[in-house]
Amino acid sequence: MSREHRLKQLLQNPHIWCSGQFCLSDRQHCATGFATLDQWIGGGWPRGVLTEFLLDAPGIGELGLVMPAMARLCPDLLHQDQLHISKAVLQAETSRSGWGIFIASPHIPYAPALAGYGLDISRLLVVDPESSADALWVMEQALRSGIFTAVVGWFADIDTHALRRLQLAAEAGMCWASIYRPARFASTASPAALRIHIEPGKGETLLHILRNRYGPVGSLSVQC
Amino acid sequence: MLKHPRRQLQLFVEPVAEQVDSASADVFKPTASAFADLSDQPSQHPAVRNLWLCIRFPELSLHAVASPHSIPAAVFTDEQGRSLVYACNVKAEDAGITRGMSANAALALLPALDIRQRQLAAEERLLQALGNWALNYTPVVSVDITGMLLLEIRGSLHLFGGIRSLRARLSIELHSWGHCIVMASAPMAKAARWLARANVPVDCTALYELSAALRNLPLACLDWPVSVQQQLLQMGVRSLGDCMRLPRDGFARRIGRAYLQDLDQGFGRYPELLHYYRPPETFHTRLELVADILTVDDIWPAMEELFARLSVFLLQRQMGAQQLQVQFSHHGRDPTDFAITVREICTSITHLSELCRLQLDRLIIPAPVTALSLRASIAVVQNTSAADLLRKIPLGAVVGERDKVSYERVIRFIEQLRVRLGSHRVYGLNVVAEHRPEYAWSKAEPCSNHMSPVPGELINRSRPLWLRAQPLLLETRCNEPVHHGDLSPLSDVERIESGWWDGRDIRRDYYKAVNHHGVRLWIYQDCRNSDWYLHGLFA
Numbered sequence: 001m002s003r004e005h006r007l008k009q010l011l012q013n014p015h016i017w018c019s020g021q022f023c024l025s026d027r028q029h030c031a032t033g034f035a036t037l038d039q040w041i042g043g044g045w046p047r048g049v050l051t052e053f054l055l056d057a058p059g060i061g062e063l064g065l066v067m068p069a070m071a072r073l074c075p076d077l078l079h080q081d082q083l084h085i086s087k088a089v090l091q092a093e094t095s096r097s098g099w100g101i102f103i104a105s106p107h108i109p110y111a112p113a114l115a116g117y118g119l120d121i122s123r124l125l126v127v128d129p130e131s132s133a134d135a136l137w138v139m140e141q142a143l144r145s146g147i148f149t150a151v152v153g154w155f156a157d158i159d160t161h162a163l164r165r166l167q168l169a170a171e172a173g174m175c176w177a178s179i180y181r182p183a184r185f186a187s188t189a190s191p192a193a194l195r196i197h198i199e200p201g202k203g204e205t206l207l208h209i210l211r212n213r214y215g216p217v218g219s220l221s222v223q224c
Numbered sequence: 225m226l227k228h229p230r231r232q233l234q235l236f237v238e239p240v241a242e243q244v245d246s247a248s249a250d251v252f253k254p255t256a257s258a259f260a261d262l263s264d265q266p267s268q269h270p271a272v273r274n275l276w277l278c279i280r281f282p283e284l285s286l287h288a289v290a291s292p293h294s295i296p297a298a299v300f301t302d303e304q305g306r307s308l309v310y311a312c313n314v315k316a317e318d319a320g321i322t323r324g325m326s327a328n329a330a331l332a333l334l335p336a337l338d339i340r341q342r343q344l345a346a347e348e349r350l351l352q353a354l355g356n357w358a359l360n361y362t363p364v365v366s367v368d369i370t371g372m373l374l375l376e377i378r379g380s381l382h383l384f385g386g387i388r389s390l391r392a393r394l395s396i397e398l399h400s401w402g403h404c405i406v407m408a409s410a411p412m413a414k415a416a417r418w419l420a421r422a423n424v425p426v427d428c429t430a431l432y433e434l435s436a437a438l439r440n441l442p443l444a445c446l447d448w449p450v451s452v453q454q455q456l457l458q459m460g461v462r463s464l465g466d467c468m469r470l471p472r473d474g475f476a477r478r479i480g481r482a483y484l485q486d487l488d489q490g491f492g493r494y495p496e497l498l499h500y501y502r503p504p505e506t507f508h509t510r511l512e513l514v515a516d517i518l519t520v521d522d523i524w525p526a527m528e529e530l531f532a533r534l535s536v537f538l539l540q541r542q543m544g545a546q547q548l549q550v551q552f553s554h555h556g557r558d559p560t561d562f563a564i565t566v567r568e569i570c571t572s573i574t575h576l577s578e579l580c581r582l583q584l585d586r587l588i589i590p591a592p593v594t595a596l597s598l599r600a601s602i603a604v605v606q607n608t609s610a611a612d613l614l615r616k617i618p619l620g621a622v623v624g625e626r627d628k629v630s631y632e633r634v635i636r637f638i639e640q641l642r643v644r645l646g647s648h649r650v651y652g653l654n655v656v657a658e659h660r661p662e663y664a665w666s667k668a669e670p671c672s673n674h675m676s677p678v679p680g681e682l683i684n685r686s687r688p689l690w691l692r693a694q695p696l697l698l699e700t701r702c703n704e705p706v707h708h709g710d711l712s713p714l715s716d717v718e719r720i721e722s723g724w725w726d727g728r729d730i731r732r733d734y735y736k737a738v739n740h741h742g743v744r745l746w747i748y749q750d751c752r753n754s755d756w757y758l759h760g761l762f763a
Binding site for chain 1: 668693761763
């Protein structure tokens with residue numbers, strides 16, 4: 001066996017992470033809706049792992065970043081441009097689309113705006129727990145249940161142990177899980193596979209990818 | 225084909241020995257005589273499709289008070305101040321005890337007699353339980369309080385392989401429980417009861433056999449008052465066949481219309497209304513604990529026992545439960561209880577016990593538990609969807625084109641969340657046709673209107689994703705609003721003026737603004753007081 005062959009075999013070990021190389025995993029990705037971002041993170045938001053967003057203050061386009069992907073997963077087919085679809089196909093498509101859940105959002109998710117992105121709001125569940133312990137429990141249950149395709153949670157204060165539990169739950173449920181945390185946790189360790197620090201820019205949103213299992217780290221800007 | 229001559233004289237003459245052969249058709253033939261016979265009119269019943277099986281329990285009252293089988297035993301009731309024997313078992317009968325004998329006389333006759341008082345409530349409970357059991361064989365069951373069970377078995381004959389095997393099966397089961405039974409069947413429920421009361425265990429499956437079967441029954445099987453029976457006896461009428469030869473209007477006049485109707489019901493000329501047995505609508509079970517439960521961990525195994533009983537109950541009836549009430553009893557304190565309500569009638573015990581467990585985790589039980597009780601209100605499940613036998617969504621599988629997530633799963637998940645967090649904290653969203661932004665959305669019940677889409681004109685792409693629950697008053701500097709720095713507008717003004725009809729009218733100028741940190745805000749100026757407010761954030 002040649003040395004290159006042995007090296008290649010060694011590198012195929014999934015426990016070894018190679019930076020600078022897009023490691024192609026067979027996990028599913030949900031297309032983000034932003035072409036440049038798709039290229040950076042290996043095709044889209046990864047399923048079965050935790051995606052972490054870090055931001056200082058709301059209102060900088062953080063939810064708009066995930067809305068196109070959510071709209072694709074829970075589409076409101078009636079108001080897309082495919083009005084020529086027959087009713088049977090429409091029903092079949094709607095029955096196949098998944099559910100989304102918002103857990104402990106900082107403000108009220110505004111229904112007309114959500115519908116404006118093409119999301120089917122009848123497949124969205126909003127949970128408003130009292131304490132962060134409850135929020136953590138809800139997120140873990142939602143991830144494990146297998147019902148939701150998109151689980152989005154907001155946590156002001158969550159420790160690494162809890163994050164690890166969420167990561168395991170996401171693996172069990174194989175859905176797209178994302179959490180929003182304050183930016184001061186950017187320097188602390190986290191088991192999330194994808195960590196993005198969101199900053200506002202002039203007319204656009206700056207994304208600093210801090211950790212990326214599916215591609216390079218760096219900064220890019222998107223319009224959202 | 226003989227005809228009875230001068231039928232109207234039969235009243236005062238000794239009943240003639242039966243000369244008619246068993247073909248009873250001629251007895252029903254109308255005659256030219258002025259006084260039409262009781263047995264004359266043909267059955268006006270349409271083609272009789274029922275077959276009623278009557279099971280009589282002669283020793284029901286003995287069974288209800290748990291009398292022993294091996295020694296002579298009897299049950300007495302108090303009638304007009306005297307204690308009379310109501311029923312006795314075979315051994316007592318052999319010793320000479322009869323029904324209606326006074327209890328003292330019975331004891332004098334047989335000092336070793338085990339005599340107990342009749343318990344009506346226990347008998348009724350036993351009959352209800354037997355009625356419940358009988359539902360396994362047929363859905364049409366009627367319980368007679370005189371200790372008889374009526375089953376309509378025409379529909380069950382095919383399933384159970386004919387009347388003989390059905391009877392054998394029933395008698396095996398009942399004998400195994402220690403019941404002594406007499407079974408008889410007839411197309412009419414009343415006729416079946418007569419046969420059972422007369423201890424004639426025949427199967428009369430067709431109408432034409434009925435008359436032959438009933439002909440020789442004694443009058444006592446009709447369960448008429450003693451005075452009426454005496455009256456008929458004095459007239460020389462001793463059997464049912466004799467009774468049938470009496471003229472109808474004479475019978476009605478001298479004996480009574482009610483008894484005429486009774487006879488008609490037995491022969492199918494008059495319909496009989498029966499009370500059908502319905503299984504109880506609520507499930508109530510109680511578990512008395514041998515030792516008090518001291519720790520919370522030990523409660524769950526006891527609860528599982530109660531849930532197992534509920535599961536058997538629901539399975540037998542093919543029904544579901546909608547509301548559960550669990551109660552824990554304590555010594556000398558008020559019991560602790562909690563209730564669980566599910567939105568749709570649930571047949572799955574696992575789901576109910578899961579909800580119960582979630583509730584139990586949050587419950588504080590103040591004292592050791594001495595007994596548990598479970599009460600459930602049950603109802604018929606409206607839509608039973610057949611469980612998907614082959615396909616299941618395994619967790620952890622990579623789901624490409626999403627498998628159908630059934631609404632039942634979502635509803636159950638929501639119920640679990642609601643039990644833990646509270647109903648008001650889990651909701652869906654709805655768009656409302658309103659210009660006022662704070663009323664343009666509402667909380668909705670998820671999964672309630674599956675396919676109703678958002679009307680196209682209500683979708684507004686210029687609205688922010690976050691709406692503040694209460695608009696925030698902004699400080700102004702030189703008449704310009706500031707929020708963590710100066711704000712610069714990004715869009716033209718949008719005036720919203722609406723709501724004069726319910727007293728919450730608004731008149732606002734909305735702007736999309738951005739501050740120098742880059743946060744995009746949705747602010748408005750109230751036209752009435754020129755105050756600036758922050759209403760939403762463009763996330």
